[in-house]
Amino acid sequence: MTHGIKVGALAILPLALGAAVYGFAFGILAAQVGFPWWGVGLMGALVHAGSSQIVAVEQFASTGPVLGAVFAGAALNLRYVGIVASLSEILDGLSLRKKLVAIHMTGDENWALTMAERAKSPDVGAAFLLGSGMVMISVWTTSTAVGAAIGAVLPNLERFGLGFAFTAAFIAMARGLWRGQSQALPWLVAAGATIAAVSLGAPKAYGIVVGALCGLSAIYLASRANEAST
Template identity: 35%
Template sequence: MRTVSVAAGDPPRPAPASPPGSRAAALAALKDSTSVGLGLLPLGLAFGVLIVHAGLPWWCASLFTAVVYAGSFEFLLVGLAVAVTPLATVALTAFLVNVRHVFYALSFPLDRIPGPLGKAYGTFALTDEAYALTTGDRARSWSGARILWLQLFMQSYWVGGATAGALLGSAVPDSVGGLDFAMTALFAVLALDAVRERRGDLPTPVLALLGALVARLVLPGQMLLVAFTLLTAALLIRSRKEEPRESRA
């Protein structure tokens, strides 16, 4: 450890420790973000191509990904923008699509992020990918700076990929289909990774599947919101039932 030079006779004092936002936290976050980044880059490319093929200017890709930054809703926003949809309808659609983030806030480690600006960006950049990486068992010891760097890197992948896709979009023929399915494919991969990481927790994915099936049958138009509500209720009931067992142990 380095020490600060002092006058003779004074006891040596350790140099101040590196702040939480040090280079080490950034490098660790860059490594953490690589796996998801490899998926976000081509996904961003697909989104950028979709923007240009819809007839919107290329810079809309940069604007949407930097300011809106709500993956699945951004794909919907392309169609809404082309149709010149009223702002009230756009706002309602955004709420219904992104209401799942309310559930994410229940376990996202926002308390580790220092400062109001840091917390504001951490809340803004709370995407499905960021949630999946920061709430796993291996992320329990991550500092707030590492979480912020992770979110910043992931948004950079998204913005960079979308901008590049929009600029190169004219080179991709209109006949290429399935670009709007890229986000769904990424969600499926994240879900599989989460199941693999918690192999002993089989009831959770089963409850999620049952909630999705019930939501599909009861309210298919609001499937996402209903499925999240049912899953949250089931997990709370399960947690309450497990508490007495743990207290008796």
């Protein structure tokens, strides 16, 4: 198992570098709205979900309701239900403690890499997932904490028009999740529903929840339509 962990840790390094960049940007902006560096690092280690953390910080920055941030983050991470389900065969045979650790360390990057490598070689399994996950969570936690420590001593970046970092991070993450034109419909439905909800006066966090639910509904209806046609 040690060999598999090492292989996974080395294989994920290029993706970890990309995560470090937007983790650093997130840390700076989080510090700018009042989060201490240790709080940002602790959030990275315990939550380990960049999109949810960005939504939460944006919500706090706009003095929005905490419950809205929680709901928005949960909606953004609904995909992990499917991701965890796809790991059932890989995690089979591990103790409950190791399964929970592996699930916590699983993110978009190391999950996708593990599944891609497993498609090439069935021998790739839990060790590879754990090794790559250890690197990702370590890099994410460290980069966000370092970014926050530096951001705390910088002037207010909003004055220089650098508040776009949150949006840029979201675009980077969304681009990594894009799997082709076949996914265009749920993305468009989610975007349209979110824009409509915010335009009608709903808080941004609730708009994200509405958009996510509508996007999921579009996926479900499209799958049912495909089943009916076959």
